[in-house]
Amino acid sequence: MMKPFGGNIIFLDRSDINTDEIIPAKYLTEVTKQALAPYLLEDLKLDGFDPKGEALKTAQVIVTRENFGCGSSREHAPWALEVNGINLVIAQGFARIFRQNMFNCGMMALELPAADIDALFALSSQGTVSCDLDLPQRTLAIEVDGKPAQTFSFHIEPFDEALVCAGGWVYYANTHY
């Protein structure tokens, strides 16, 4: 079953946000995904960002820069996003393991060119930004304060799309191998 992809965007204006920042290692002794919920992005130091603030609490989408999710292989990073209602991360680039973990969980790691990411960040100052992703149409429609603002097209690898549509790698692998 496919997850919904879209909603309010929180902007994290930094490259190389690592999985230790997304979910610190000291919480890796938790054995349920739900237990990770209060600690999402707890160690991220970024001007204007508050891990306990409204912007993160009301977000369903993250927009960020290069190499998001680098470092540790911990799937606790996508899980911490998922249990906070965030199924879509849009970035200029991802670390391989994080990106694969997202698709393996049926979540979406969307790569856009630098110019599109710049355009998204430019919109962030104009009001409350939200988006809706249409996978079959390959479009990402952006709204600012509820009004249509801009539409981007995107590319997704066919295998990654198959994982998203299957609801993740375990479902896919169990029917194919």
Place this chain on the structure above:
Amino acid sequence: MGKTIVQKIFDAHHRDEPFVGTRVLNLDVVMCHEITTPVAIADLETRGLDKVFDASKIKAVVDHVTPSKDTKSATQAKILREWAQRQNIDDFFDIGANGVCHVLFPEKGFIRPGYTVIMGDSHTCTHGAFGAFAAGVGTTDLEVGILKGVCAFREPKTIRVNINGALPPMVFAKDVALEVVRQLTVNGATDRVIEYGGSTVDAMTMEERMTLCNMAIEAGGTSGLCMPDATTADYLWPFINGDYDSKEAATADFAKWWSDPDATYDRVLNIDVSALEPLTTLGYKPDQVHPIREVGDVPINQVYIGSCTNGRISDLREAAAVAKGTRLAPGVRGIVSPATPKIFQQALKEGLLEILMDAGYCITNPTCGACLGMSNGVLAPDEVCAATTNRNFNGRMGKGGMVHLMSPASAVASGIAGRLTDPRSINK
């Protein structure tokens, strides 16, 4: 057209190509530890799929938090322990026999040239030192690996890193690993494998090659590999002497995996290490690398020697050689964590632990421990550690702490002076 070692390994393990550019590989080894495996086990149980594809190909260890520090870590160890028993996994290593996964499993001879290896741990790239394709994965990839013995990867591109020249005194494999990350940057090898070659790599021991390959992930690399050669055959000989008539025969067989001379590379990087200096990191990214002599006055609170990067016997010898007859500076804490019981015993036998204890160091049991801020040396806010580990991320070794990555010799030198110190400047 010629093929790289990784293309040859992919072809030999081909299971499926569901879409152009995606390869599903058969796996030779699936390695498990107590942090990332319990959720996979629980999910398999929930789905009614609590089984393993081949118990002999699964290796498991309790290593990240051991002995358990609290109820939660004890529960993780218990889940892994009971699963290993239930699934008849003979190669399960618990207290008394456990050590850091990427040091313990090679020591047991589990990794061979041409193998495909996954683990729910990003430093799995370490095992590429044996000429294997070894990749860190998340829990879902691990779960499917356990259940089906397969894993999916994008068709690999390769960065060839030629490393040439003799390493100057007090410059080590760790310094080379840091230099490679500096040049490639933290995402320069994303969706790539790094192939290390050249005279410096040819001359390296297996332990040095493991240190080098260990940090491929810090440049974003899927895996880091060395060509399997006579050094590889020599290291593996106790485990393969039933398979080959001689080490020479093993070496000749390993050569089938070597990249062809006309293989295609995404990029070629040439590094001359003959004038390389002892290096360290400043800041929170592993590519923020500088010669130690240029970093200025950086006082430290702790020295940490251990981890899958630098917790091997050669690292302890290197540390003890610098520490011999010295003392940690007043106010500096020193922690040594030999990476496996075998290394611990060998260091004891050689008197290395006595030298380090005389210098003021605390010796811990083998564990990942403080490297990721789990136990056995977590930093307080604003504290600074000279560490032989692999990651200097913000909060990595404890919230608000700062980690400077370096070789064991540099870490010990820094402990003697109480500040980041080039080991060449220590006069004894």
